[in-house]
Amino acid sequence: MKIGIIVGTxxxxxxxxxxxxxxxxxxxxxxIIHSNQHYSEEMDSIFFKELELPAPDYNLGVGSGLHSNQTGNILIEMEPILLQEKPDIVLVQGDTNTVLAGTLAASKLGIKVGHIEAGLRSYDPSMPEENNRILTDHMSEYLFAVGPNQHAILVKEGIDSDKIFTVGNTVSDSLFKHLDISASTSTILADLAVTSGEFFLVTAHRAANVDIPANLLELLALFDKLHAKYSQTMVWPIHPRSQAKLTELAIELPSYLKLIPPLGYLDFIQLLKHAQLILTDSGGIQEEACLLGVPCITLRENTERPESIEVGANILVGRDANKALAAAEKWLAKDAADFTWGNPFGDGHVAETILDIITNSVPCTLDAEII
Ligand code: UD1
Ligand code: UDP
Known part of the structure; x- marks a missing residue:
């Protein structure tokens, strides 16, 4: 059995x-094939180091670019590697351009694809990730769905239920494994001079929020209104996409917004755990906030993670300041002890389940040759 593992962001x-x-x-x-869609040290190598991962066997070095350039370059670079390595299965995770390109390259060569985090849908076709998810799911042979909602979505789209395995989300494995380690090693709260439970944590990088100047300004106005009411420091480890836009537009930020470079995982999950609330448009952070019992306000009109809303951990506000104020009021009226809800995202052993399934059911060409 040989597994090809593709990552990029x-x-x-x-x-x-x-x-x-x-x-x-x-x-x-x-x-491991790394497309290098993300390449800045704080978006890439810091995670290999902190999560104790081996270096990628192949680095495609594609970097940033327009969607079709990025996707096409990954596809071109990936094919000869897959032809040479001949894996029994290729694994992709999520909904990025790397995922779509990796899936396309493998499936055109007749190599089976396992899609981890299958079946997520925002039903927002303007999101590049939504197209990536749908296409990837429909080209995959093994669909590792997070929960029953995703299983049902995939069946409704006509995917054979024999291909779908409901396993949870590997985000739970990474988060639960690193919480104690980060608590004992990270000094991020002291470094930023913030106190547990007394700051808001902000992240925003969706194209729809940060690429269009009017939308970015709307988001900043939302932060202003929240600050006017709660006077809370807001820590924003800023994604390079959003930083590039702020720089391009020469926007000066108010001092209550503590802008810092993107953080490593150990620092970030400490900040997340100790935030009073989180304002985000990230997919993974909606999941992690839910798992950590931190109230979440999602800066989007829709989410492909509705489970966090269903269990009462998340409120969607888009860029609407009044909705954000109402959500913050709801959260801040409660005690931290009230922030307990069900866990829809996994038990911390999801990778083990995925590998049990693969080793038990993926036909192995090496074994076949031996027989
Ligand atoms: C990508 C994914 C998105 C995911 C996000 C995770 C797609 C279509 N989008 O969005 O689904 O949520 O990653 O963070 O695949 N940049 C750097 N250094 C880097 C990476 C990016 O400076 O290491 C800057 C560049 O200016 C680049 C911009 O960020 O143009 C956007 O990067 P890109 O990978 O295209 O999209 P993300 O917004 O990161
Ligand atoms: N994250 C991090 N440092 C940061 C911001 C986020 O380590 O400064 C982690 C976070 O804990 C989560 C993941 O990055 O696991 C989310 O990535 P991102 O928001 O870029 O992408 P998305 O999940 O929206 O695709």
């Missing part, structure tokens, strides 16, 4: 890490 590295480490632990043959 920060969340893919974090969510694929448990699968890579489990392959290593079980002595399964695997290789």
């Amino acid at each position: 920060r969340p893919e590295i974090i969510k694929m890490a448990p699968v890579i480490l489990e392959c290593k632990k079980r002595g399964i043959a695997y290789f």
Whole structure:
């Protein structure tokens, strides 16, 4: 059995890490292809280091670019590697351009694809990620759905239920594994001079929020209104996409917004755990906030993670300041002890389940040759 593991961006590295480490632990043959869609040290190599991952076997070095350039370059670079390595299965995680290109390259060569985090849908076709998810799911042979909602979505779209495995989200593996480690090693709260439970944590990088100047300004106005009411410091580890836009537009930010470079995982999850509330448009952070019992306000009109809303952990506000004020009021009227809800995202052993399924059911060409 040989597994090809594809990663490209920060969340893919974090969510694929448990699968890579489990392959290593079980002595399964695997290789890692990194598209290098993310390449800045704080978006890329810091996670290999902190999560104790082996260096990628192949780095495609594609970097940033327009969608079709990025996707096309990954596709071109990936094919000869897959032809040479001949994996029994290729694993992709999530919904990025790397995921779509990796899936396309493998499936055109007749290599089976396992899609981790299958079946998520925002039903917002203007999101590039939504197209990536749908296409990837429909080209995959093994669909690792997070929960029953995703299973039902995939069946409704006509995917054979024999291909779908409901396993949870590997984000739970990474988060639960690193919480104690980060608590004992991270000094981020002291470094930023913030007190547990007395700051808001902000992240925003969706194209729809940060690329269009009017939308970015609307988001900043929302932060202003929240600050006018609650006078809370807001810590914003800023994604390079959003930083580039702020720089391009020469926007000066108010001092209550503590802008810092993107953080490593150990620092970030400490900040998340100790935030009074989180304002985000990230997918993974909606999940982590829910798992950590931190109230979340999602700066989007829709989410492909409705479970966090269903369990009462998340409120969607888009860029509407009045909705954000109402959501904050709701959260801040409660005690921290009230922030307990169900866990829809996994038990911290999801990678083990995925590898049990793969090793039990993926036909192995190496074994076949031996027989
Ligand atoms: C990508 C994914 C998105 C995911 C996000 C995780 C797609 C279509 N989008 O969005 O689904 O949520 O990653 O963070 O695949 N940049 C750097 N250094 C880097 C990476 C990016 O400076 O290491 C800057 C560049 O200016 C680049 C911009 O960020 O143009 C956007 O990067 P890109 O990978 O295209 O999209 P993300 O917004 O990161
Ligand atoms: N994250 C991090 N440092 C940061 C911001 C986020 O380590 O400064 C982690 C976060 O804990 C989560 C993942 O990055 O696991 C989310 O990535 P992102 O928001 O970029 O992508 P998305 O999940 O929206 O695709």
